[in-house]
Amino acid sequence: MVYESRRSKRHQEDDEIDDDLDHIMVFMLGEYRKRKSEDERKKRRGSVFGHEVYDRSRGEHDLKLFNDYFAEHPTYPEKYFRQRFRMSRPLFMRIAEAVKQHDHYFAQKRNAVGALGFSCLQKVTAAFRQLAYGVPADYVDEYLRIGESTSIESLRKFVRAVCEVFGPEYLRPPYESDTARLLAIGEQCGFPGMIGEAPTVNYTINGHNYDKGYYLADGIYPNWSTFVKTIKAPANLKDKNYSAAQESQRKDVERAFGVLQARFAIVRGPARFWDKATLTDIMNSCIIMHNMIIEDERDKCRLEAPYDKGDAETRGWISHEGTSNFSSFVDKHKEIRDPHIHNQLQRDLVEHLWERQGQRTRPQ
Known part of the structure; x- marks a missing residue:
């Protein structure tokens, strides 16, 4: 009788341990699925539950940026544009337009609720300010109303586009x-x-x-x-x-x-x-x-x-002559x-x- 009682008690303890392990496995599986769904939601870049959205009045500040530097009669003349953008206005517009044509990211689009996103000038200006002044990404938020993550993304895509569009011409061997x-x-x-x-x-x-x-x-x-x-x-x-x-x-x-x-x-x-x-x-x-x-x-x-x-100087920079031998x-x-x-x-x-x-x- 004593032996049977001990054996029954041992089986009961084993069953309780198995139940505990089952509960732990179910909990871990639930956490895994939860984290996986969060990762997928981040990849989809959809709405994040609990994320607070700030009304930065991006359209108003886009217009302010345009009137300050890019209008027919801007607030700041060419001297100030050259000082703050490190180049002339026509050259800046040439780069911005080429980058926009190369990467659709810089084209202004509407989001899911129909609101206009950031313009090409806002994104390119955010990248330029970081390059020219070496400031942190969130520094441009006050003037351009662009958040830190968008500023970083704009900089990455801008420098990549510049290299792909203008690199073959301006990083070439000399003529x-x-x-x-x-x-x-x-x-x-x-x-x-x-x-x-x-x-x-x-x-x-x-x-x-x-x-x-x-x-x-x-x-x-x-x-x-x-x-x-x-x-x-x-x-x-x-x-x-x-x-x-x-x-x-x-x-x-x-x-x-x-x-x-x-x-x-x-x-x-x-x-x-x-x-x-x-x-x-x-x-x-x-x-x-x-x-x-x-x-x-x-x-x-x-x-x-x-x-x-002469034409010979600008066209003949590639040599088609045979290579020299080893002794030469x-x-x-x-x-x-x-x-x-x-x-x-x-x-x-x-x-x-x-x-x-x-x-x-x-x-x-």
């Missing part, structure tokens, strides 16, 4: 006309053959012929024939004149990135996104728009170099690393600059 303009500018500054890329060039300095371009560099670079470095401790007037000219022109190149940072503050600040794809798009889009601004303002600022642009590659590699050519080119430039610019520094 021959571009190379000719850079060579002309370098020659005017006393450095014939100075380049930003590496096309085939031929020039003569101080009676010596050279067939490779070169880069202005500082002391950390090796003594190669394609690098022209400054003289650390110039001991005479010729060397001092050369060092001053070399450092001055090199700083012009270094300032180019400084101008990019000043124009788009998001570049110089800490990263505001975690994924590399968005960071890459932000950097590339800023470079693209920087190049577009330079192209748009070059004639206005009279930065165009005096050279003729090795020979060119040795020439580039030749320290003798490096030293000879430096001394020739010293003499060239002295003859071109150093006359006024010679003692009478």
Whole structure:
């Protein structure tokens, strides 16, 4: 009797444990289904229960934005537009229209209840303010009435669209006309053959012929024939004149990135996104728009170099010639690393600059 009683009690305890496990499983399954339905609801971007909606008067502020900057007689003239948008109004409208045609996200649409959504100008302006000022996404809410999540989405889609639409043109290799303009500018500054890329060039300095371009560099670079470095401790007037000219022109190149940072503050600040794809798009889009601004303002600022642009220069930038063989590659590699050519080119430039610019520094 005692044994049977203990056995019955043990079975009863096992049944209670099984019931508890069943209850736990049912509870966990219910929680899983609940969370799954919430995730699906978030993906559908439908109404969220308990979400409070604020009337931001987006239409009123869209009209205010238009009257402030884009009307026929705007509140703020072109000077203020250029200061706040980093570019001219026609260029901004060109970019906005191209982005709108490329991505339907920037077209103004009506929501499920028939209310108009944000306009293309609001979304693009929100992206521009973040790029130009490096401000957080919710900073533009007060003026544009765009929430933080929409501002972030607008920025992501804007920089992606800019890269896809304008990248092939403004991130391309230089045309021959571009190379000719850079060579002309370098020659005017006393450095014939100075380049930003590496096309085939031929020039003569101080009676010596050279067939490779070169880069202005500082002391950390090796003594190669394609690098022209400054003289650390110039001991005479010729060397001092050369060092001053070399450092001055090199700083012009270094300032180019400084101008990019000043124009788009998001570049110089800490990263505001975690994924590399968005960071890459932000950097590339800023470079693209920087190049577009330079192209748009070059004639206005009279930065165009005096050279003729022929059809052959603008169309023949792709080479269809056969590649060199391996032995030719090795020979060119040795020439580039030749320290003798490096030293000879430096001394020739010293003499060239002295003859071109150093006359006024010679003692009478």
